[in-house]
Amino acid sequence: MxxxxxxxxxxxxxxxxxxxxxxxxxxxxxxxxxxxxxxxxxxxxxxxxxxxxxxxxxxxxxxxxxxxxxxxxxxxxxxxxxxxxxxxxxxxxxxxxxxxxxxxxxxxxxxxxxxxxxHPERDMGIRIANNMMSNNVLDYLELSEEHSIMEIKANERIAGNSLIQLDIRVKYGINIVGIKRGNIIMISPAATEKIEVGDILLVIGADIDINRFVKKAMG
CATH class of the missing domain: 3.40.50.720 (NAD(P)-binding Rossmann-like Domain)
Incomplete structure (x- = not known):
């Protein structure tokens, strides 16, 4: 139906x-x-x-x-x-x-x-601002006033590292819940998965922590 x-x-x-x-x-x-x-x-x-x-x-x-x-x-x-x-x-x-x-x-x-x-206008404004502030942020979905899911494009600075090596959860308090690599989508990727340049990381967490990760780890 x-x-x-x-x-x-x-x-x-x-x-x-x-x-x-x-x-x-x-x-x-x-x-x-x-x-x-x-x-x-x-x-x-x-x-x-x-x-x-x-x-x-x-x-x-x-x-x-x-x-x-x-x-x-x-x-x-x-x-x-x-x-x-x-x-x-x-x-x-x-x-x-x-x-x-x-x-x-x-x-x-x-x-x-x-x-x-x-709030379509507000949410679009936030999305555009995030995209303008970082070439790595591809898309943005607000979960609450302080938490979001973002699609972030992996660059050379983090490529070659596994998720466990990056230790993102401990260092930044955020989680990578998925990786898109070409036509392959990995949901809840293994901790040993190595990130490649161009991977699309699906990141969830507080906005302040995600932005800190983008600036410090990828900037």
Whole structure:
């Protein structure tokens, strides 16, 4: 069976989620209060509907409560985002992911029961800053305000050393949980595994410790 999602709000963020979910074979109901945005996704989403999701009767009539996961990607209208999330929660939608505009918005969303809260603009800003600060950092995923997973490209300074020789966990308090070498991906690599130039290291830990490792061990 296809996975089924509802995406509410078809701006840049919501629209990109719709496109990617459809690309990966999911069934997607796309909703926005602006008809021109809905028209844009009429040929992309499984269903594209003009609707005001702050109206509980509208949400009920669309059968949204029967979907497993709803993404609330409403843009600037924080009130509509909060009201929509509250209605979805009260109707018993199993998983609700909401785009937050700021930290205050996130606090409210968490209080009313949003399962996942994302800050796409903030997270992208952090990701770009990390990439600009180090040529070795390829990608970044925030786990919390202080912890992340980063993809780091191994250079000559650490190449030829095994994980046990680098002793990263003791020296920096971080863990290498995976290594990508060409088409080969090693999950939980052995301590004796030697790092090669160009290996992509999947590193998890506190941001401050990961950055210390990048500067001191690889800088």
């Amino acid at each position: 296809k996975k089924e999602f509802v995406v509410i709000g078809l701006g840049r963020f919501g629209g990109s989620i719709v496109r990617e979910l459809v690309k990966q074979g999911a069934a997607v109901m796309a909703i926005d209060s602006h008809s021109e945005r809905v028209d844009e996704f009429a040929q992309i989403a499984t269903q594209a509907i003009v609707a005001d999701t702050t109206d509980e009767s509208v949400i009920k009539s669309l059968g949204i409560r029967n979907f497993e996961h709803v993404i609330v990607a409403i843009g600037e209208d924080i009130q509509s985002s909060i009201l929509t999330t509250l209605i979805l929660k009260e109707l018993g939608v199993p998983q609700i992911t909401v785009k937050a505009q700021n930290d205050y918005h996130e606090k409210v969303l968490r209080k009313i029961g949003a399962d996942f809260v994302v």
